[in-house]
Amino acid sequence: PWVRAFHEGIDLSAWYSTPVYATKEGKVIYAGWRDNLGLAIEIQHEMGYRTLYGHNRQLAVWYGETVKAGQLIAYAGDTGRATGPHVHYEISLDGEKLDPIKFLELPGGSRVQP
Numbered sequence: 462p463w464v465r466a467f468h469e470g471i472d473l474s475a476w477y478s479t480p481v482y483a484t485k486e487g488k489v490i491y492a493g494w495r496d497n498l499g500l501a502i503e504i505q506h507e508m509g510y511r512t513l514y515g516h517n518r519q520l521a522v523w524y525g526e527t528v529k530a531g532q533l534i535a536y537a538g539d540t541g542r543a544t545g546p547h548v549h550y551e552i553s554l555d556g557e558k559l560d561p562i563k564f565l566e567l568p569g570g571s572r573v574q575p
Contacts, residue, residue, distance in 0.1 A: 473549075475537035477518060478518055483504060483532045485530050489523065489524055489526045490505045492524045496542075499515060500518070501513060501514060502522060502535055504534075510552065511553045516538055521536070522535070
């Protein structure tokens with residue numbers, strides 16, 4: 462039986478195998494299976510920021526690898542606890558989860574208003 466569980470971050474709908482790109486340069490500090498998030502990647506960025514990408518179908522980077530902003534890191538899927546293909550995306554600062562919506566930009570460079 463499934464139990465409703467709260468998770469931090471946002472879920473971005475995607476087709477199976479949609480390319481997933483790093484949102485900022487950094488070092489891959491985790492690349493593998495992570496319980497409910499399935500195949501996941503966590504990237505350490507400057508000044509204590511981290512991003513996490515979960516439910517991937519396939520990973521395209523390895524632990525310890527340095528990635529650039531916009532670099533292909535994975536392909537979207539439904540691994541772990543998921544009901545369909547999507548990317549679970551989290552941002553944290555020094556271990557505290559932040560609202561990713563506040564960091565997203567719309568085409569043309571305008572900021573999303575939370």
